[in-house]
Amino acid sequence: MKVLQRVVLEVSKLSKSFQQTKVVDQLSFSIQEGEIFGLLGPNGSGKTTTIRMMTGHVYPDEGDITIAGIDVMHDSLAIKKVTGIVPDSDELIEDLTAWEFLSFIAAIRSIPKNIATERSSEWLTLFDLYAHRDRPLHSFSHGMRKKVQFIAAVLHTPKLIILDEPTTGLDPDMVIMMKQVLLKLKAKGSAIFLSTHHLDFAQEICDHVCLIKKGVTVAKGSLAFVLKKSKSIRLEDAYIYFTEREDREDQIDALLGHW
Numbered sequence: 001m002k003v004l005q006r007v008v009l010e011v012s013k014l015s016k017s018f019q020q021t022k023v024v025d026q027l028s029f030s031i032q033e034g035e036i037f038g039l040l041g042p043n044g045s046g047k048t049t050t051i052r053m054m055t056g057h058v059y060p061d062e063g064d065i066t067i068a069g070i071d072v073m074h075d076s077l078a079i080k081k082v083t084g085i086v087p088d089s090d091e092l093i094e095d096l097t098a099w100e101f102l103s104f105i106a107a108i109r110s111i112p113k114n115i116a117t118e119r120s121s122e123w124l125t126l127f128d129l130y131a132h133r134d135r136p137l138h139s140f141s142h143g144m145r146k147k148v149q150f151i152a153a154v155l156h157t158p159k160l161i162i163l164d165e166p167t168t169g170l171d172p173d174m175v176i177m178m179k180q181v182l183l184k185l186k187a188k189g190s191a192i193f194l195s196t197h198h199l200d201f202a203q204e205i206c207d208h209v210c211l212i213k214k215g216v217t218v219a220k221g222s223l224a225f226v227l228k229k230s231k232s233i234r235l236e237d238a239y240i241y242f243t244e245r246e247d248r249e250d251q252i253d254a255l256l257g258h259w
């Protein structure tokens with residue numbers, strides 16, 4: 001018998017302009033539980049703006065966003081309970097140690113202390129950070145900070161995990177492990193939203209992708225569908241096909257010719 005999956009995130013006809021320039025244009029997609037969805041596109045194509053609307057930090061001009069059936073614009077507190085986010089920046093509370101920071105996150109997520117202690121210890125150990133738990137976060141490298149952000153995002157086992165460039169600064173071992181972690185969270189029923197420029201990584205884990213360019217959707221569907229439509233084997237080739245990337249070799253030669 002086929003088990004019915006539930007839609008966790010529904011984005012419908014979302015638009016946003018800054019200073020009369022549309023940076024997200026009628027974007028629609030949904031993510032079901034147990035699914036990994038990738039939003040892909042060139043720099044400045046509107047990925048982070050979309051995430052900021054999903055997390056209630058930016059108000060859309062048009063469109064609707066619901067997470068676990070809750071309207072993002074009307075109940076941001078309820079949304080925080082069911083969502084975990086790794087933002088694009090690596091900002092943390094600098095003067096806290098990693099342990100203090102995770103204890104603080106656990107407290108605002110209302111996770112009982114004994115559970116928080118156990119989960120934090122396990123995640124820190126998995127990410128090779130346990131020995132560094134009593135160091136202030138301002139002394140952490142970029143990759144270490146991304147790992148702490150990831151742990152903070154999943155500590156309360158959210159229904160939806162939103163990841164903006166989660167692999168930047170991670171070494172290859174950690175990227176492989178991140179992939180394994182995300183696939184296991186998916187198997188446990190989490191819905192995962194991923195924005196990344198790391199296309200091989202996206203190809204290995206995404207079930208569905210949406211490619212955007214200047215805020216406009218240029219391809220959307222299952223990974224297999226998008227690859228087939230562009231007659232590609234690699235997502236990188238599909239990306240180049242749909243975003244109509246220009247070859248800049250002549251421009252590079254002209255620029256370096258002045259040196």
Ligand SMILES: Nc1ncnc2c1ncn2[C@@H]1O[C@H](COP(=O)(O)OP(=O)(O)OP(=O)(O)O)[C@@H](O)[C@H]1O
Binds near residue numbers: 041042045046048
């Ligand atoms: N607060 C803002 N005010 C004005 N313009 C903004 C603002 N935030 C984003 N933009 C513009 O919106 C466009 C989309 O930006 P966004 O950060 O969403 O892109 P992105 O796809 O996440 O890019 P990247 O891959 O470089 O992270 C860009 O042109 C950006 O300059």
